[in-house]
Amino acid sequence: MNTCLVGLTSGGCRVLKDLSRVCGKNSKCIYISFDEEDLPTKEGSLLLKANLKDFNSIYKLRGKAKHQLSKLDDLIEGSSFVIVINGLGCKTGSALAPLICERIKAKGIMSLFIGLMPFKFEKNKHFLAGRTLEYIRKLCDGVILIDNDELLDLYPNHTLEEAYSLANKTVTSLLSMLLHANEYGFTLRKLFTQVSQGYTILSLADSKERVEDAIEEVLSRAWSQVNLSKANGLTALLKGKVTLKQLEEIVNILRVQGDDFELNTFVSSDNSAGIRAALVVSGLSYTKFNNYDPLLTLNQLDAEFEYNMNNSAEGISNLTNIEV
Numbered sequence: 654m655n656t657c658l659v660g661l662t663s664g665g666c667r668v669l670k671d672l673s674r675v676c677g678k679n680s681k682c683i684y685i686s687f688d689e690e691d692l693p694t695k696e697g698s699l700l701l702k703a704n705l706k707d708f709n710s711i712y713k714l715r716g717k718a719k720h721q722l723s724k725l726d727d728l729i730e731g732s733s734f735v736i737v738i739n740g741l742g743c744k745t746g747s748a749l750a751p752l753i754c755e756r757i758k759a760k761g762i763m764s765l766f767i768g769l770m771p772f773k774f775e776k777n778k779h780f781l782a783g784r785t786l787e788y789i790r791k792l793c794d795g796v797i798l799i800d801n802d803e804l805l806d807l808y809p810n811h812t813l814e815e816a817y818s819l820a821n822k823t824v825t826s827l828l829s830m831l832l833h834a835n836e837y838g839f840t841l842r843k844l845f846t847q848v849s850q851g852y853t854i855l856s857l858a859d860s861k862e863r864v865e866d867a868i869e870e871v872l873s874r875a876w877s878q879v880n881l882s883k884a885n886g887l888t889a890l891l892k893g894k895v896t897l898k899q900l901e902e903i904v905n906i907l908r909v910q911g912d913d914f915e916l917n918t919f920v921s922s923d924n925s926a927g928i929r930a931a932l933v934v935s936g937l938s939y940t941k942f943n944n945y946d947p948l949l950t951l952n953q954l955d956a957e958f959e960y961n962m963n964n965s966a967e968g969i970s971n972l973t974n975i976e977v
């Protein structure tokens with residue numbers, strides 16, 4: 654399969670730069686941004702031009718980008734599979750992601766979108782991230798989401814740059830297992846049959862000494878994002894030394910998280926000390942990110958809120974009945 658990796662704007666380019674160290678030989682890497690500093694190399698990159706005043710509006714940025722993206726067609730020519738990596742919620746990335754995904758779809762190329770979701774303290778980005786995600790979901794064959802709130806838990810005492818750097822290493826080392834899937838007996842076709850249904854989240858654990866701890870951590874993070882029992886696919890990715898006995902235990906632990914899902918584990922043995930684990934949870938119709946777009950939750954009413962409203966409505970009518 655001819656795989657092409659596309660990194661969009663600051664976050665997407667940063668992750669792709671790390672990923673290119675492990676996957677660059679087998680896959681073509683394309684960096685796209687309005688900001689020259691995001692592009693680690695000139696070769697195969699698309700530096701989009703815009704005026705300073707265009708940065709005030711997503712709509713203007715899209716207008717500027719649209720004409721310049723025809724070059725992307727040449728860059729992805731001959732690819733049978735494109736992976737787009739993008740941090741959602743900021744203006745430039747959210748301006749570009751739908752345009753890029755539309756273009757890939759129009760060419761009939763299979764695509765996987767890997768979205769970095771904003772931190773909980775980046776509340777102002779949630780709405781845009783939620784809306785963009787909904788749209789992208791319809792364009793791409795699969796969507797894998799990485800919740801930046803996990804970084805907050807994993808690296809609370811690091812700076813933002815340090816946390817990005819540490820997390821991006823974990824993300825890329827585990828993504829590389831998916832992208833080199835055939836080496837580990839897991840095919841991209843299998844991955845796609847899982848991620849093409851509903852949403853998929855990728856939950857990470859920091860390097861741990863014991864496999865059991867890594868699995869426990871990754872499970873508790875996944876549960877904090879989604880209801881695992883509603884998933885229809887679980888894939889555990891492990892990097893490090895795992896014995897057969899441990900593998901059996903892991904499968905037993907994962908099996909009881911739900912009742913009717915496809916379970917896959919794949920292990921990449923390496924000599925590094927410690928174990929890295931990630932969990933790909935797929936086939937989800939609902940994740941916490943659905944709440945980022947309040948329009949998607951219009952039919953979910955807060956009973957407590959309604960009760961208070963009714964009470965205060967009574968209060969108001971009582972007040973209007975008071976004669977003065």
Ligand SMILES: Nc1nc2c(ncn2[C@@H]2O[C@H](COP(=O)(O)OP(=O)(O)OP(=O)(O)O)[C@@H](O)[C@H]2O)c(=O)[nH]1
Binds near residue numbers: 662744
């Ligand atoms: N995991 C991870 N998330 C990142 C990284 N860089 C940015 N993000 C997240 O991605 C989202 C978008 O951020 P950026 O990629 O910096 O935004 P942008 O698309 O360049 O947009 P502008 O701010 O307009 O330049 C935010 O929620 C960030 O928290 C990164 O290296 N790793």
Ligand SMILES: [Mg+2]
Binds near residue numbers: 662664688745
């Ligand atoms: Mg940027």
